[in-house]
Amino acid sequence: ALQHDATAEDDAGYTVAVDTVITPELAEEGLARELVHRIQSLRRAAGFDISDHITTYYQGPPRLQAVLQRHGDYVRQETLSEELVEGAPPTGAGAHTEAQKLDGEPLTLAVLRRS
Numbered sequence: 685a686l687q688h689d690a691t692a693e694d695d696a697g698y699t700v701a702v703d704t705v706i707t708p709e710l711a712e713e714g715l716a717r718e719l720v721h722r723i724q725s726l727r728r729a730a731g732f733d734i735s736d737h738i739t740t741y742y743q744g745p746p747r748l749q750a751v752l753q754r755h756g757d758y759v760r761q762e763t764l765s766e767e768l769v770e771g772a773p774p775t776g777a778g779a780h781t782e783a784q785k786l787d788g789e790p791l792t793l794a795v796l797r798r799s
Contacts, residue, residue, distance in 0.1 A: 716755035723763040730780035740765040744791040
């Protein structure tokens with residue numbers, strides 16, 4: 685019997701069932717991937733070269749800090765971020781900053797090319 689948290693399809697005599705429950709761990713991994721995507725978009729908008737190393741600044745909901753504690757290495761590696769810094773970039777540093785929404789909550793990301 686199929687439970688409510690799975691979906692199944694039959695085809696050519698085969699049945700495939702997929703668990704559709706999003707665990708907190710999966711949700712965090714998804715958020716980490718979304719952050720990588722957004723940081724990469726900021727890099728492009730700032731005109732950075734693909735090989736430029738950066739510092740990424742962030743301000744957002746409390747769960748963002750938890751996600752970055754657990755998945756920070758992945759985010760740093762994928763975005764060439766030498767540092768992930770909670771807070772705003774230094775005034776006048778020339779960071780490319782963008783205010784966004786993350787699941788309806790305010791999120792500010794900034795990227796600064798490292799010298």
